[in-house]
Amino acid sequence: MTIIQRVSPALLPMMQSHICKWEQCCLCPLSENRFKPVFFRGTLPCDVLFIGEAPGDSENMTGIPFHPNAPAGEILERIVEETIKVHNYHINQNIIPCFGHTTIYYLKWAMTNVVVCCSEGSPPETCIKSCLPRLSEFIKMAKPKLLVAVGKVADSTIIKEGLNKQTKMTVIAHPSWMLRQEDPELEIQRAILTLREALDVL
Ligand code: SF4
16 A cells, blocks of 8 residues: 655645654653654645544554554544545536536545654553643644544543634544444444544535
């Protein structure tokens, strides 16, 4: 699978200085676990921004959040495929050709986490606080129309810190949590439904 990390030319200088600023950050103890900082994957700016909890071991090795070859990333990838692709399809069906042209708009998405450095289990509250300016800076650059909190930690952080003031928001369960449930497929379908509903009113 191709992993996309695409930044628009207009955003590139800002993104480069964002990375320079945070890749060597030592504001919290999670910096000690960091092999690679895990900034984002997807396209920036984006329509839909998924915010997870913290990079795990495989993300720490690759620098890619929700790596599609890791179990949680594989599930989130499937959720994206079955929501964003279907949504594009509906948009395309309704487009009326104008002056001989048909405009097809594909929703852009990206993924990041509440913290950039690897955490075993949920990141401590103090580390989330330390990484907040980075997350807030990233959201401003991404300019999403919809924030998707992936799991409870992202949900409570976004709400508590008011990061959703300028944008719509929805919440889905974290794929790692889904995998621990008796029927993970049921949880995946719930997340797909939630996201489709949010996209319908975008
Ligand atoms: S998690 Fe965020 S605040 Fe903590 S060291 Fe990494 S970049 Fe800095």
